[in-house]
Amino acid sequence: MTPAERQVWNAYPTGEWVDFRVGDRERDDPASGDGWGPERTVRADLLVALLLGVRDPEPGRTAGLRLAGARITGSLDLSDATVTAKVHLLNCHLADPVDLTDITAHGIRLRGCDVHRVRAARATVEGLFELDGSHIHRGVRLDNAHVTGQLRMSHTRITAPLRRGQGKNHKFDVRRPMSPGELEERGYTTDTWAVWAGGLTVDGGAFMRGLHAAGGLRLIGARFNGGLYLRGAEVTSVRSIAVNGDHLQATTVEFNNGFKAEGTVRLRGARIDGVLSFHASTVRAPGQIVLHLSHAQVDEVVLTPASLQGTINLGYSRFGVLLDQPDAYDGDVRLNGLVYESLRGDWAVADRLRWLRRSANGYRPQPYEQLAGWYRRIGHEPDARRVLLAKQRERRGTLRLPGRTWGRLLDAMVGYGYRPWLAAVWAALLLVTGMAVFHLIPPAKIDTEEVRHFDPFVYTLDLLVPVSVFEQRGAWEPVGWTLWLANLLIVAGWVLATALIAGATRVLRPVASS
Missing domain, CATH: 1.10.287 (Helix Hairpins)
Incomplete structure (x- = not known):
């Protein structure tokens, strides 16, 4: 073992920290970890051996891997292992993948690290799983994983895995972190998911505030029993979907306060027992569906974004409360089948009628009946009659000439009965x-x-x-x-x-x- 590795070996039985940082911000930046010398270099095989029990804990102490400012060489492969010691890596550089596939662990923290790739499919983490502040260059796999504590990915930067294109030169070390410009020049594209987490279960909160994900989030069928928090996150995708959360289940979901996405936020069939918030968010999908929230059940939807560019699909969903504003809708709005218990927001009846008429699919009777029923339930009978009159006028445009003629006569004479x-x-x-x-x-x-x-x-x-x-x-x-x-x-x-x-x-x- 090298002197650096000997320090880690000796510290492990007591769980003490081993800190190789020199106190200079630039020199301690894990992005430049390739240049760190042997005094800060530790082989991944040594860490794996320690975590798999090559050394026993010191009596009366709790063994653990606590390592800061190290360059870890080789793949940190703990797949299929049962790790009882806590793992905490701080400001470390890992040029090869971290493989946690099918692991059972009591807590894993990679905080502020520079990591090639994280694989944790079907992992079970009984405690905290943290990637806060790290830069992960080739994506994160969390499909069907189970985290009993919190999942923390706040201020983490994640780039999707690469696909080789038709560039001029492919002979380079893909483990070396490169800028998007370099990747494009060398013929590589990021056309898959930055975070692949279908079927993920998180019992505590999933905190992804300030996350930067290039490649999109795949959260199909995921369960967030303590909520999903993406406040201030930025998600881009080379495909049409930035966030795919079909059939997602959560207590609360926050796409708010500076959340930005390039592509569709898709939550078809989602079940959210609390608030789904898009307050002060910006999502762009011009010419596409920007928010796909059909067939969902949500207690309260807050639709007060800074900008939603594209079609909004709320069809066949059930909302307890819909809090929105007129300028939340930039383009087509699909409302057929939407059922809500209450509406909130600064809306006049004329604004709501324009809201109903925004659908490019033409006249549908159910949205008018739903809105009129809500006005009637809160005691605004004149507003309900106004909505139903608008319904008849829209319906008239779908009839043949005799029906349209009779309809115009009814409208002029008695306003279809709503203006006797x-x-x-x-x-x-x-x-x-x-x-x-x-x-x-x-x-x-x-x-x-x-x-x-x-x-x-x-x-x-x-x-x-x-x-x-x-x-x-x-x-x-x-x-x-x-x-x-x-x-x-x-x-x-x-x-x-x-x-x-x-x-x-x-x-x-x-x-x-x-």
């Missing part, structure tokens, strides 16, 4: 018109021997009523062109009566069913 006062306005206008005309041009008496006094008001009213109740029609005969007016009044009376009956049926039907 319009019938009174029309009746009053026709009544005044008839009174004026028949006062100037009285009709002729049919039975000259009968003694009757002509009253233009009663005569016009008798024409407007579908069934003659004042017996004026049979007693007086319009003369000249007033005959056309009389016939118009009779037809208008029937139309108004029919419109009122149709409207009353439409208005009273939901009341009766409730």
Whole structure:
């Protein structure tokens, strides 16, 4: 063993720290760890041997690997192992993969390290699994892993694994950290996931605040029993999806306070028992679905982003509370099948109607019924009627010419029954018109021997009523062109009566069913 390795060997039984840092920020930067000399270099095989029990703990002490500022050479391969000692690496440089596949451990911390790749598929970590502040160059695998404590990846930088392209020169050491520009120049692309964590279970919180992930997050079927926190994180992807959390389950999910994503945030079929927040977030997917939240169940959705560019799909989901704002929706909004218990936000009824009309799929009745039902539940019956009137007007555009014609007539006469006062306005206008005309041009008496006094008001009213109740029609005969007016009044009376009956049926039907 080298002197550096001897220090680690001697410190392990007591769990004491071995710190190779020199106190200079630039020289201690793990990104430059390739240049560290033998005084700071430790072989990964030695660390594996220690963690697998080559040395027993000192009596009365807890063994552990606590190492700072070291250059670790070779692959730290603990796959299939059971590690009882705590592992804490701080500001270390690991140029080869860290393999924790199928491991059972009591706590793993790689804090502020420069790491080639982390594989931890099906790992069981009974405690804290920390990658805070580290730079991981070829992605993290956590699929079907189980962390009983917290998963911490705050301020971690992760780049997806590479795929060889058609570059000029492929003969180089892929373990050496390189900038995105160098990778592109050498013909490599990052077209897979930065974090592959389908089926991951985290019992404590999963803290990814300030995470920088180039390649996207794959969280399909993951369970976050203590919540998922991505406040201030930045996720980019060369594919269309930045975050794939289909069927994700969590108590709380935060994509807020500076969260940025280039690509779709997909949470189809997610189950979130608390708050799903997009407050002050920026997600861009122009021409695509920017937020795919269909078939989900969420207690409360906070949709108050800085910017969501693209289509928002909320179809067939169930929300307890939807807190949103009008400018949250940049493009198409899919609302068919969405059910919510309550709406919050600074919205006028006209804004909500524009919200319903944003769907590029055209008219769907359910969103209108859902919104009207909510207004009715909170006691805003006039607003509910306004929504249902808008529904009928949108529906009219889907009908054939006869249906559209009758619909326009119903709308003008009584507002599809939701504005019955319009019938009174029309009746009053026709009544005044008839009174004026028949006062100037009285009709002729049919039975000259009968003694009757002509009253233009009663005569016009008798024409407007579908069934003659004042017996004026049979007693007086319009003369000249007033005959056309009389016939118009009779037809208008029937139309108004029919419109009122149709409207009353439409208005009273939901009341009766409730």
